[in-house]
Every structure is written in structure tokens, then in C-alpha cells.
Amino acid sequence: MTMNWNELKQEITSLSEEEKEMIELTALLASYRKEKKMTQEELAEKTNLTQAQIARIENFSQSPSLRTLSKVANGLDLKITFVDKNTSELVNH
Numbered sequence: 001m002t003m004n005w006n007e008l009k010q011e012i013t014s015l016s017e018e019e020k021e022m023i024e025l026t027a028l029l030a031s032y033r034k035e036k037k038m039t040q041e042e043l044a045e046k047t048n049l050t051q052a053q054i055a056r057i058e059n060f061s062q063s064p065s066l067r068t069l070s071k072v073a074n075g076l077d078l079k080i081t082f083v084d085k086n087t088s089e090l091v092n093h
Contacts, residue, residue, distance in 0.1 A: 022063060029069075030058040032076055046075035 012020065033043055040054040047054075049071060056062035057072065064072070073080050082091040 023060060025069070026057055026060060026064070029072055029076065029078075032078070033058075036076065038076070043072070043075050047071040 015023075033040070040058070041051045043049075044051045044054050049068065053062070053068070054072070057064050057068070070080055083089065084091055
């Protein structure tokens with residue numbers, strides 16, 4: 001039986017919700033980078049990070065700071081936004 005990520009998340013009890021969210025976020029960034037056909041080196045150049053830092057973020061061996069996440073998002077032409085958990089509405093303030 002194959003589980004999808006949402007099913008697997010329910011089974012994982014050794015990680016906090018915050019850790020699971022960080023995994024989802026970094027996996028999303030890595031997937032989006034690949035979708036844009038951008039190498040880690042190219043992203044590193046756009047963000048003033050090293051390729052090694054990008055790799056550590058993408059393989060979950062380093063939890064990036066908010067500043068670093070913002071740099072990576074900007075390097076991918078993305079904007080960090082907030083969504084209300086209860087209403088799923090975008091927070092615009």
C-alpha cells in the first residue's frame with residue numbers, strides 16, 4: 001500500500017507539526033526550483049548563498065532562518081505570504 005504525504009504525516013509522531021511544515025516548505029522550494037530548470041548553483045548565485053547551503057536546505061540537514069527562506073523565495077521569484085489556518089484566506093496587511 002502506498003501512502004501519500006498527508007497520510008504519512010498523520011503516521012509520523014516523532015516530528016512536531018512545525019518540523020513537518022518545514023519539510024513541506026523546503027520540499028516545495030526544491031520542487032519549484034527543479035520545475036524552473038534551475039540548478040542549485042544558479043539559485044545560490046541569485047540569493048548570495050552557497051550551493052552547499054541550498055543543498056543542505058533541500059535535503060533537510062539545515063533548518064533555514066526566515067531571512068534565508070526569504071532569500072530563496074526571492075531567488076525563485078516567489079513571495080512569502082501568510083494564510084489564515086481557519087479560513088484559508090490570504091492575510092493582506
